[in-house]
Amino acid sequence: MTPPLDRLRALRAGGGLAAAYHEVPGLLAELLDDADPARRTADLCRAGRLLAGADPEAVLRHHPDTPALTVAITGQSTVGELVDPLTAELARHGLLLRPLLGDFGGYLRDLTDPAGLFHPAGPVHPAGPVHPAGPDLALCLLDAETVFAEVPTPWQPEDVAAAADRVLGRLAGLVAEYRQLSAGTLVLNTVPLLRTHSHQLVDHRSRARLGAVWREFNAGLLRLAEDHPSLVVIDLDPLVADGGPAYDPRLAGYAKARLSTPLLAAYAREIGHLARALRGKTRKCLVLDLDHTLWDGVLAEDGPEGVAAAGTLRGEAFGGFQRHVRQLASQGVLLAVSSKNDEAQVLETLRDHPDLVLREPDFVRINANWSDKAGNLLDIADRLGLAPDALVFADDSPAEQAQVRHGAPGVAVLPLDDEPALHPVRLLADGWFDVPRLTDEDRDRTAQYRMEGQRSRLREGSGSLAEFLAQLGVTVEVGPPSPHEYPRLAQLTQRTNQFNLTGMRLQPAEPALLADDPERLLLAVRSADRFGPNGLVGVVLGRYTEDRLLLENVWLSCRVLTRGVEQACLAALLAHAAAEGLGAVDAYYRPTVRNHRVRDFYPALGFTELAREGDQVYYRHDLTERPDAPGHIRLDLRVDRPRPSHA
């Protein structure tokens, strides 16, 4: 078959790239798998160059559902070189880049001038009047010159310390100011210390002092993220350690391009995963093969005694991989198994084998059988209520990798091979499971999904749905979120695709702003049942207008769908609106790729259609004949302040 890059070139030459944009993620996955490692970065840049040549608006005309991100790029030096790799990295995830390039060295002005390039006055976010105008992501690339531009010649470590303090103070101010102008995520980065700086000092004592001063500057940058929910600081140290060099002195000197091409490519990869997370596309489940993936040996041939994950050099490498996997699982990544083996033998091995770090309870689903893996992957997705593009699949066999890539498109395939020491590198090469901030729900997710198994068994043991729901004993609490719930609340809006009536998502900084807005009603939905708490499972966002309440969106986790939670919430909300003396509750539905199941949510609750605008449908409920709350749910609605007085 023609190499993927040539196919991209042919599409570009024939003017068909925009029309074929949906094929691009597959082509790029193939390109990354096939490319000689030394050429991977350059080939991805080439692909990015071709993709950047396609007009984003043309892509959207052909594929209106493509999530597009406006990304502002600015920094201390020439930053245009980031556009190609970033275009490619976003395209890998099915995202579309709309780049906004800042002026060379003008990052302070770019980011903080309210009338500047990055803060265009004009219509706000189309999904609702929530976001102030501004890019979805603003990347401000810092490099060593950010500090050294302010250091005199000759210099001592103390001069660098003074300059670093000034710069850090300025950046802290910039972050605060940016937050006033945009709810979008701002990205800064740490700055690698260059040998051409450290070794200008000839004595080891001064050199050590410079090293400490420099790390304090970087630590200060990283700590800024603790105080600002919409700030992300990418640490370049691990990227340089992996891929160096950090810069090319010729390009830095002659073209003011102070971050090297490989480093920018690695940075773009991180941003791709950040963008993915912000668009609700974080992967949720890691599906693992067993033989030569989690342990050394082939269970069906060697028997449980013949497989190893400790005790031998190779075995230890597999044990190390299991520890990496377990570390991910502790942060909310669901684990599952797809293995060609007999189920009984697999379960016995997972229970009794002395070497294993991962045990049966660590997996939410174990598919051990002899059917093809693509089918098993789709089955696992289905059982967990996930789309295939929420799965990552790790297998050492090229044949299985290819079968899944073609038979279960959307699943990300990790190309493990026969060198287990490289398994962790491959697992972590992409940030498939990256989230802006971890929440309690994340840490508890495996337990939640296992609890879900108990619920399924109750469901199977119950005669009717009504009987099951009656036995389930669902309680729902609806009320204003506490500040500690803001991260989880934003995350829920980012991860929820099916029950998301308008496709709107909240950026990490937005819950706090919305909760403080007297015109708005922001409610968190928490639920529990006899098996335990589900945690924060839904969000309601409304805006008071005159004597009405406009529901800007309702989000509900797919974990609690089909239990009447959504009907109970709306019934209570409508009753509350009537009690407050409102004249009506308005709402709208905007179709997205994944939310067709909630198309009739509002009409089913007695809302009547008011108007249509494109594919968007507006509804109104006049509050006279309100729906009954489902009898099996105990619901408590608490709204802690009256509606605004103008209403």
Next chain:
Amino acid sequence: MREPDSLEAFLRMVGEELDLTVGDGDADRDLADLPGWDSMNLLRLVTLLEADSGRRLPVRAVLEARSLAEIHSVLERQA
């Protein structure tokens, strides 16, 4: 990518690598007048050529070139 020896081959390679429409008549055109040309293109070109050939190119000379023919002759001198 093959080392571009002739000027024609070089122009073809530039067109492909930089996603530009470059004809034979463009060899001596001022870079600023090339349709679709931007200042990042020289940087891209240097990076790609070096990554592929493993050779070090005279970056300053390439960055200062005013036309594709000039860049080509810089590369020829280097070869």
